[in-house]
Amino acid sequence: MKSTARAFKANVDRALVDTNLQQSLAMLKVGFSERRRQAVERLPEFEALRDRARDIKNHTLAHLDYYLETFETKVKGLGGHVHWAPTAEDARDIVLRLCREAGAKTVAKSKSMITEEIALNDHLEAHGIEPVETDLGEYIIQLRNEAPSHIIAPAVHLTKDQVADTFLEHHARHGFTRRLTERNDLVAEARQILRQRFQDADVGITGANFLVAETGSSMLVTNEGNADLSNTLPRMHIVIASIEKVIPTLEDAGTLLRVLARSATGQEWSSYTTFNTGPKREGDLDGPESYHVVLLDNGRSSVLGTEMQDILRCIRCGACMNHCPVYGAIGGHAYGWVYPGPLGAVLTPQLIGVEEAGNLPNASTFCGRCESVCPVRIPLPKLMRHWREREFERHLTPSTVRQGLSLWAFFARRPTLYRLATRVANAALSLFGRAEGHYRALPLAGGWTTHRDLPAPPPGGTFMAQWKARGGASR
């Protein structure tokens, strides 16, 4: 996927005035986070399970080479194939080659962020193979030629009416010409069309939530059942997974699944949680003839052993974005690449470079809610702060910010001057309309106040002034 992360600020401006988006985001706040809260309440062991989930992932990362080799041996023993892809380009080429070997015209795809990361659909289309997204949300945005705006709910930015218009526009060629208004009718129409597409597909491509080294299984979690149709009906099943998806045992999968479903959608268990282990067996009445797993690195191995390693624990549940005030205000597209929210703010600079995505780690209020809900306890604010520092060191920060900060540093080292300056500034600020304790606009800081209100200093004066009035440090 082509990044627009560099244009983050312009993306945000657009998002804030997009009424459809704002309407959808308002629903997000009550939906996912409230359901997660209820699910957590129903399970007293939840916090202990989070600790264990974190430990399992840390253990695996410390032995990543071992578990990948073990997984590979298992898959081969079952007659499956494992392909190693150091880069996105390698992965695309491998998948294209396999599709050609299968003589594929269409492939049924189950929602996979990895395939977004490597821009697989464009690559297949450019070579005359039609990828059909089968997850309802992905299907909708594929028709609209949009990118997902959320890692587990790709069409969360759209309203029902927008979906209805999209179906009306694209389903006419399948003979459906009535504009639908009910959700269940929209779901039913998509089901009918996609059922045929499943039957026609030569290859099924899925991601994986986990790869189990003990058994050589790839695991997938969905609610619709589309991944299962993708890996059962076509002749060939291709799994694409990044290297950090491997885990040791089935028991470890059990623990991770307990925190994943609850963190993602507030479910006790996802509707379809499937273990696929190799191709069709002797005597089986269905299933793919051939089974391939593509293991993608794409920069991850270089994160291992660094201060950013914790991000490799991520199980892509989406909880951090569901609870993020910034994501809640601007939605996923503004982040400009595959992974939005706090996860994206940490991972995107890592995967496509801080030059491109340096704005993202700044899109944080450091409120800490993401870390407080992350099922594998990734210290997301700390990792974002790390990027901010790196960006600053490399002088990638826009010059206005740098000048502002060095000006502040100048005053901070000179307390008397600082106090004087803030008093003057405070008096000057009164000229800019202080309503309900907030400044709506601020000279020289338009970039800040366009999207936020600056709290005005309290009537009693600045913190420093009040501190002094109350006797300061001597009290």
Place this chain on the structure above:
Amino acid sequence: MSAREQMLGAIRRSLRRGELPAVSRAVVDARLREHPVNIVPRRTEGSDADRVAQFEHWAAFHHASVARVDVAGVPGAVADYLKTNNLPARVAMAPDPDLDRYDWPSAPMLEIRRGKPVDADPVAVTGAFAGIAETGTLVFASGPDHPTSLNLLPETHVVVLREADVVGPIEDVFVRLRARYGEGRMPRTVNTVTGPSRTGDIEQQLELGAHGPRRMHILLVRD
């Protein structure tokens, strides 16, 4: 250098070591072999009857319907369910010998075909490898006796589950899978399915029957 060596090499460089030393290898080998159980929620503790009741609770929570029957009552219960819900009595049934213990001719209105479904089949009847009480989840293991597509294609899935096959947590399913298929081995597909297929992709509102079954009915059979 192959892509494989390149990736493994990069991982080892980042971990600041070569291949895993023999001592550490023995430790992780043992962890794989012994697959220790992590934390199992206490919710699954209790008597056999508690477990079955718990399964029933969570299955209903996830929008499956559940009925308790004895062995003789199974065929009639399938027919009644289909009739009550205005569904055709045409059934694609798993070629599972375990289902032969039920006297299907005792429900003559059922039109039964054994094997994998065709797309037009409205109803599937299958057994289940296990039921998980913790979440009301059904476990289906693929094989000549149970094609996976039966769990997915028909709009209605009727599942015949023996009470004796209701286990507490998923960890107990892993024990049973290893007993049946061997250590470290699995059938091609193990589906764990909780209620009917669903989606929340339009405005986060729940809709049933996205791609898989719209309806799931579970017959819990007393042995």
